């Protein structure tokens with residue numbers, strides 16, 4: 001089982017490298033909501049864009065999300081709490097004037113970067 005919050009997963013690193021190549025300025029692993037421990041994976045301040053690279057298991061990916069059968073109730077509660085926290089995070093950021101983009105860990109770096117650049121150009 002993976003750790004709850006890995007720093008710089010392979011997916012994140014690949015995305016960061018592609019953004020550098022595209023000439024986008026960004027910060028990584030940014031504490032994003034005051035008085036919480038929530039952190040954004042990538043922040044592009046110029047466009048006020050916050051990007052999260054969500055792990056398929058922990059964030060309940062529709063393709064790869066699973067509900068473990070061992071300790072099913074505990075897991076269900078935990079995973080549902082994660083989803084609620086994600087939704088709450090998005091809402092707080094939107095209220096604070098940020099744009100929010102969530103990318104799944106399973107997306108290829110080129111897909112992810114195309115999405116990010118699409119947002120950057122549209123903002």
Ligand SMILES: [Zn+2]
Pocket residue numbers: 056061062063064065104105106
């Ligand atoms: Zn997935």
